[in-house]
Amino acid sequence: MSEDSKLKIRKPSRELIQTQQQVVLEKLEDYPFKSVAMASTRSNLTGLWRYWRPYYLTKRAPCDAHCPVGNQIADFIQALHADNPRQAATILHAENPLPAITGRVCHRPCERNCNRRQYDKGIDIHAVETVLAEVQNDALHFPPTRQRRTVAVIGSGPAELSFAHFMTSLHHQVTVFEAAATLGGSLREGPQARRLAGGVLDAAIERVVSGRVKVSHGDVAPKELERDYDVVFGNSETKALRRVSEAIGYGKRAALLLDAEWRGLDPSETLARIQVGSNSQILSAMKYRALLTGQEIKRSEEIVTYDKLNLEFLEPPAPYVEPSHIDQVQSLLAADFVSRDDVDHVMREAGRCFSCGRCNSCDNCWIYCPDACISRDEGVYQIDYDYCKGCTLCAAVCPRDVISIIEEEKWNKSS
Amino acid sequence: MQELTSIPEQELLYQGMYSCPGCMAALAMRLVLKAMGPNTILALTTGCWAVIDGPFPYTSSKVPFLHGAFGTAASMGRGLRASLDVQGKEDVQVLAWGGDGATFDIGMTALSAAAAYNEDILYVCYDNEAYMNTGGQKSTATLPGVRTTTTTQAGLAGVRKKNIVEIMAAHDIPFAASASAGYPHDLVKKVQQAKALKGFKFIHVHTPCPTGWRYPPDEGPRIARLAVQARIHPLYHVRHGQQYVIDLDPEPISVEEYFQTQRSRLKPLSAEEMAWIQENVDQRWQTIVARSRNTEA
């Protein structure tokens, strides 16, 4: 028998074809001698089957949405839970210049609206805030302004201090005029003063003004100030704000909106871009900075209410807190206003936070996707839309409503 | 469940597989392969997964897959084991994979033999409670009272669901377990436990089917969990036919409540018929509880 006529049993290729192209068999030599697979199913674009499209969209936790200061509570709690205390403190201090104070005296609308309250016990958010208030952090930097103004602040209560802080951060020249010998205003009076005793209040105020704001004690004439300064802040309205957190929020709001006006930004658009939740009184400094730097923050202000959570798929809490993680937080404490026990408690609480609307890398979507269409890299999850069939099982197992669903055709129309 | 087993990283399936959207059998395979690792050969018998893998010349598997005739998963498993061992490859894992039809029915004799001979393989049965690949005809894994294409008339159709874990436990194999695609960590843990044992291991994985059970594709995990709550598919394992351990004991719900999630799947039943089903489910659960207490004692 000649070589040509000998039967050829061709060894199949060692590697599977993995492109998205179909296998084409034309000549008999192209065929494997037995039915051995030659390519992966990656040429089967199951994404074409899709009617519903799931997508990741960070939403607003109810604690954030009810915080008068505009704290990004879910964000800083998750940063702490992810063993990133410095980042957590940075997020807190970015929005709230006086967290040591609010942690101790705020009326806690965040806790009242915490979703976990309907499950077993709400999170001790104020305790987290109190600890993070003492943790070293990075300041929030706003881009420079050509519209540097001179700012006079009459009084040094929470609203005034807040206003002064943000104006300074926004690169304006601020002078605080306080009639009394010490700064603090209403914070020095009443029951809240007792809670801020032991140097807490002094330290908090010091952090805001020291090296940043000029302070002038003694009486002032408002009319003169109006003549000498571009803007004067502080009046009976601010003094009428009884709740500390509302006062801080008020001062912040005034500062951000004024700065926006000076930069020539459209006021109503700015408001829409930087508000938190559905309340236009509550603004986010981080969102304002993003607006100024042109950074796109993909986040919805849709509030995640309890009914939107899929708690049957909630991951169980960690059985204990690693001592090394407590050590890490302790190493960053600037003062000793909080104890190791406080830190331990707060880290446990961070582990109980549902992280409503905000991905905390629980991995459920990745675990449950029947088609291996979800990948993640450094906490960023991605859906492979070439293959996602739109079963939306991922959304159903996300405990915290991070995955939204839209008709594929609507998505295509809008993009 | 206390601390959750971590799910291994490596994906051993390619995307583009031919499963229906929301297929829990696809999820089960993905999880089991992760737990088994790449040093595995899989013997796959006719059923949904024979199609899900993709038509020749395509495949969705990164590990060797052997498609075989109906009812041969266990016998193929025996053949693979013998072949690998005689070539000195005792470290290669053998995974036999069959649906409820292939396992409870047409492949039962081969399965029993493999168990009786204590072959060093893992057999995983993915159970969608009917012959789904051929359109959804009744199998002996179908619950009484369920509507299938061959049980459309009213009535229970008499037959109870075979208690496959007990049948396997009666072979005194090292490990017989029930698991659910709705509890991925438990499933992965059980596969890893099985992998570490020598001898015949059997895992019965509950895999709800959106197409066959007529529920929206995203509800698979929830329905799977409700089945465990309803004690229709309790999560437990048995070692050597003697030691019974209950893996999860969630707040129970009634069978009737469970079927609320799949309205059109259950035929209209009388109160007596529903009570009969409930009694059956309760009896089996009580048996497991009693045996687990004996084990503890």
Added chain:
Amino acid sequence: MEQIIMNGNSAAAYGALLSRVQVTAAYPISPQTGIVEALADLVASGQLEAKFIMSESEHSVMASLIAASEAGARVFTATSSQGLALMHELLHWAAGARLPIVMVNVNRAMSAPWTMFCDQSDIVAQRDTGWLHVYCEENQETLDAIIQGYKVAEQIMLPVLINMDGFYNSYTTEPVSVHDIKDVDRYLPPYEPPVKLDPKEPHTLHGGTGPHLFMEMRYQMWQAMEHALDIAREADDEFGRMFGCSYGLTEAYRCKDADLVLVSSGSLVGTLREVVDVYRDRGDRIGLLKIRYLRPFPTEEVRQALTSARQVAVIDRNVSVGMGGGFWQEVRSALYGSEVGNKPVLGFLAGIGGRDVTPESVDKIIQTARSNPPQEVPIWVELKV
């Protein structure tokens, strides 16, 4: 090389031993049980370094061997009638999967009526499965056919069924030469599959094949079977050179100038040889064509052997009810349209269900043939009614 007195079952077991089979699975069925028991002993004693799977049914036997072969081992088994039928779907599978499995079938009639005696209807019913079919006359031939079987199978990647007759071969003792295994090693190297299941080089085998591809896959089997004729001849020639015994795809015994040629297979051929010699001594020109390979069918050789015959009488130990004996159908089909096609080819049904076919029975067949009976229907031999 050792000469040992042994029965056909033992010869089969020795064939497997010398072929260094690595995995065997089996289920006992009379008259094959001797093979299973011999293999179990050989494995247990370590003489045969193989794994023995005790299957619970023949269907599982073949399923296990398919898997074992796909994973790269040389595999072997033996069965009979009901067992062969029970694995029928998997015979198709093994061939379509292009696996070089060698199986011995100890021919036994298909029940009902329930029986365990010799008859070829079990194997003839498996002609369409894609396996090569070899029919052995004697125990030596069985042992040799197994070794040759692997040599052929592993070149064309198709499985081989080797038949011996139940009781007449399986339980009849004869002297058999057991070759030196080192010689066999030189003839039959270790099995190296072109593809196998191995996690180091993962492959998926036998996913669903659509109409747009199936015919080409079948066509490749067809081509392999076409090549099988040459490859089988070469393997047999080489075997003859090395071991002094070759058998051919057919054996034409005293056919050159034969007037009537008897065509048959299996142990019956032994009886026919004796009868042919007796007739030839008397001057009566009878010839014998032994068909060894039924698949692939050796058309050219059959035509050549039957060139000079005025008449052909095919003796089948099997019947396809409604048509006739399998070999009769095959021979008539092979002759059709050829230059040697226009001669009567008679079909005789003898020995069905294990009834003895004696030299006297053959006399009757020859007489009947010479009475020029109608060709279209088969003739039942020695019915008691």
